[in-house]
Every structure is written in structure tokens, then in C-alpha cells.
Amino acid sequence: MSWRDSIKSNGAGKTGRSANRSGASSVRSVTYSTSPLLASKTPPWRSKFLVAVVGLSFCGLLGRALYVQVIGTDFFQRQGEIRYARTLELPASRGRILDRNGLILASSVPAPSLWVDPKDLDADPVQRKQLAKLLGMTSKELADRLDDNPNFVWLRRQVDDQVAKAVLALNLKGVHQVREYKRKYPEGEAATHVVGFTNVEDHGQEGIELAHEADLFGRNGTRRVIKDRLGRVVEDIGDSVAPVDGKDIDLSIDSKVQFFAYQRIRDAVAENKAKAGSVVVLDARSGEVLALANFPSYTPADRKNLTGAQLRNRALTDTFEPGSTVKPFIAAWALETGRVKPDTIIHTAPGRISMGGFVISDSHPHGDLTVSEVIQKSSNIGAMRMGLMFQPREMWELYTQAGFGQKPQLGFPGAVTGRLRPYKTWRPIEQATMSYGYGLSASLFQIAHAYTVFAHDGEMIPVTLTKSAASGDDARVAGLRVISPETAKTIRQMLSLVTGPGGTAPKAQTIGYSVGGKSGTAYKQEGKGYATKKYRAWFVGIAPIVNPRIIVAVMVDEPSAGKWYGGDVAAPVFSDLVQQTLRTLNVQPDLDVKTQIIAKDVPAEEESF
């Protein structure tokens, strides 16, 4: 019997008049107290069972709480943190490269990179066309790029700020930007061989950018923060690591001199239909490099279609036989050791000497020359006669002290060592050719550096590309003594004769400043022998010759416009550079110049007071 039936029967029995009413009203009037169900006793295990169930579930909760709060707390704390805490990268900016006057040669500027999620991209053809135009590509290029990857495509990396703003202004869904930095080189192609450039990841690839990478590149910092649901930072948590910006590098380069050197060598290369050219300007007192330029060069911002010829830093990486430019060293050592005096007569007739099956000749026979005239007229035979007075070891030591066969301590990538063979393997003919500059090789920079011996009163001073703290007369550095100051002075006088009448390079003269130097011309080496129609012309000089301030070395590679002597091709460049550089350095002319200033004696206007 179900309970419903029992209620029905019960109700029917009690109230007969409501028997034919609806069931609902009959239920309402049930008297529960008499229900037999209620009358039955609840078995005691039931309540105990319930208590146990509730108790157990509490135990379960307690256990879980224990697990979450105590045992697994690390895991949960971490998971929670992942959901609200963010680590922000604090980018450090790369240091700047400045010239000696604080002008910027390289600095980092923001250049956003644009990327797109092609799945998300929502743009009609007109918008796509606009986008392509802004990015400087054709619609087809853009479409190809978008097909590359369905999830992530760089549109353009490191665009200008304005371009990025214009693209974002199109308001296309799926186009995003990332903050990045790129290097800007205001001086462009004039200084690029010194400054170098960085790659897209902001790491130095060439020049100073590479040499000082560790200093220039800062250390990125990080910061832990809590972000709210709108992505705003609401709290700092934990320790933040401050970013360390890269250090600025002060170069010894003077951007005015650098620019002028570049412009002048570029013009000289064009004028002489040459292949290439280089210039080095050194401060003779402090050993600082004031300019180092090569042509052909390149624009660091646009490095598409770069050729190796453009990238080569010829002044430092190309070696050649220094030729006549070493003759003053031979003369200096002969004077220093008392073997000759400046007016000692040396027989150079008849202009040709046969030695070990090899003919040494002068361009034209000179007869008897004094030591000064050997240098002035650049006689190979005269230099050879002096060179053969030395022991091979003596000559090797002289050249080594002057930096030949030694890597310049410049801290610049790619600087070459040149070649100077050990004296034990020299044959007599080699010592003979080496005394006029053949059989050894050096870069233009090494030759310029070697001339500090004459310019710095007999001392070989270290060179540097970074600015020294001292200025003016304090900047004079000490060097390694090679010859005595008196010998250096005598050699300087001989060098000034070279640029005088009867010398090989009268075109090196300048207005107002006394100069001295040595020209060099050589057939280019090709394979095992020398090419007949290819020349290299160079000139190394010092100015002002009495109290040297600068050393300038100029080299022109393969001049082919009819002139090829160093005195004709390189000396005019030297002359212009000396003039310009000394004026920039505020050096007073040491020669009398017929002044063209005519100050008339005009009475001054009386001031009213």
C-alpha cells in the first residue's frame, strides 16, 4: 500500500462529505499526526549516518584547504601570480657615439616595427593598397608577404615614427606595432668607416659600433608589476632591476675635418679617375685620430646592394709596399748612428745598379747627392747605399720600432699588421730593396703612425680613436724614443725640402703653413709580379713643419687620368687638408702671408651718452 492510498482512504473515512471533492483539497485537510509513517520510529543509524556524511565532507574540505594553503601553496601562489603579475622589460638605450666636439655621430632613435596577424587582418582592397603604399611596397609584395605565415608576419621592421603613426591611423584590425630602436648616423657616408653600423638586433657589426660593443650596449632592466583587468599597472611587486644605459663614446674624430677629408678624397678619386682613396689625419701631439676616411664609402642607413669595395676600410685594411715613404727612416738612422751627416755626399750615378741579378734604378740619373737631396729627390740608389751600411738586425729593429709589421694598437676591428719578415731570412738584395720601401708592406694608417717619430721629436706615440681628456699643450703624450729630437728636427727639414722647389712634391705646399712630407708612387702588385699600367700614389706629411701639429697621409689607388706620381695626385689633397684642418684647429700660420686685409683708418662714430 502506497502512502497516497493510505491518505485517501484515511480522508474518506474521516470526512465523508468532502469525499467527492478534488484530491488537492483533500490533501490539505490531512492530519499528519496520525500518519502511520510518522508514527514509525526513525532508526538511529540514519542520523548518525548523516552526521558522519556531513562530518566527512567537512574533513574533505579541511583536507583540501590544508592542501591548497599549506602543502601545494607554492604551486597555487605561482599560478595566481601568473594571472595578474607581469614582468615588464625595461629597455636600455644604446650609447651614443660623439665626435671630439660632442657632435652626434650615431644615436638610437625609436623606430617601431609593424607586424600583422594575417588571420585577423580585416582590410578591404582600398585599405590594403593604402597600407602597401605607406610601407613602400607594391600590393603584390604585400599580398605575398601576408601569405607567408598565417599567424605572424613582419610588415616592416624599424620604420620611421611618422610612417608607423600613419599606418596605425588606418585603424586596421590585426596590425600591431612593437617598440624598437634603430641607429641614426647624421654624418652619413663621410664618417661611416670609422663609426660602423649595427644590425637589426642593435648589435654592432663594423667599426666603433663593433669595437666598443660591450660599452655601448647597455643592460636591460626588468620590473614585476600587477596589472588590472584594463591592463593598467597598479602595483610594483618585488625588486625591480633598473636598466643600465650604454655608455657614450667620445671619439677623437673631428667631424669637420672628417667631412672635409672625405669630400676631398672623393673629389680626388673622381678627378684622377682612380679606383679608390684613403686619408688619415693624426694629431701629432696626442696621437689622436682626427679623421679617417675612405672612398668609395656607403650610407649606413641604406645598406642594400653594398659591395665589398664600399665596405673596405682601406686606410686600415689594405697593405701596400710603403716605397719612398720609408727613406726618411733610413736617413734618420744613418744620421742617428753618426754614419752620415746631412751634407755627406752619396754617389748615385749612373742611376742604375745591378745587384744579384736585380736592377735598382732611379727615375732619372742624379749623380752625386747629399743625404738631404737623396730624400728631396727620392733617390732609390741613395737610400739603398745608406741602407746597406746597417746590419740587417739594426734595420729590422728600426722598422719594428716605427710600427712596421706591428698591429696598430687602435682597438679597431680589421686593422692589419702588414708584413716585415724576420731579418734572419733576408738576402742582401732584400735588404737593399727594403731600404727604399720594397719587400715590406704596411697600411696607410701604419705609415701615418710611423711618421709620429719625426713629428713628435723622435718618439713613436700610441694612437687612439677615443678622445683624450687633456687638451691643448697638456695633450702631448710621451712615446717610445726611436731617434733623438735633433735627428727628428733634421729629418723634418729634409722633408720640407721635398715640398720645396726641386723636390718631388711642390704641390703639397700650402698658403701660410710650412709643410714637409714624402711622396710615394709604386706599381701595384698583381699576383707574383707588378702590374705595368696600375699605380698607387700616396703622400705622407707633417704640418707645420717647425712645430708639428698634424700628420696627414693620403693614398690614391690606380689613378688613371694621366698623372700617377704621389706628388701630383696625393700632394694636392694633402695641401688642401692641411690648410683646412689647421684653420679648424685655430693654428696660427707660421709663414708670412701677404695679407689682403686692408683696414682703412676710419674715425669711429662717437657714442652718445
Next chain:
Amino acid sequence: MTRLNALLLLALIASAVYLVRVSHESRRLFAELDRARSEERLLDNEFERLKSDKQSQATPLRVEKTARDKLAMRSATPAVTQYISRAEASGAAGSAR
């Protein structure tokens, strides 16, 4: 006793509400500070960019070109330069006085 408890309860509620308010305010201000900082960084970057732009507008190449073409200037030679040493200059100034 009951009255004191009620009072304490009220005080507690008030303090809790105040705490919520203050922490909200602090977060708002912090977000604002953060925004200001990032703006500062942007402006610094911009400044750096403008400096280098200025420099590229004032390269020796451009200066020389403008001086030669627009202003018809020539580079000075020692022939048209009067060099004065510092001693001379102060001497001249002294005699002028």
C-alpha cells in the same frame, strides 16, 4: 556591552570601506604615475630623435653647401685672416682704455 559592540561593528565597517577606498585610490594614482613615467620615456626618446635630426640638418656638408650657394661665402685663407694672440688682444684692449 551590546551598545559598545554595535559601535565597534560600525567602526569596523567604516574602516573596511575606507580601506577599500584608499587602496582603490592608490592603485588609480599608481596607474597614473606609471602612465606619466612612460610618457616621460617617450618624450625622452623624441628629444633624442630631434637632437639627431637637428644634427643631420647641420652636417658640415649641408652647412658648407648653404654657405657657398645661398650666402655666397668663401672659406677663409690665411691671406684674409688677422690672427691675434691672447696677450696681444688684452694689450690692445688695455691701450684702448
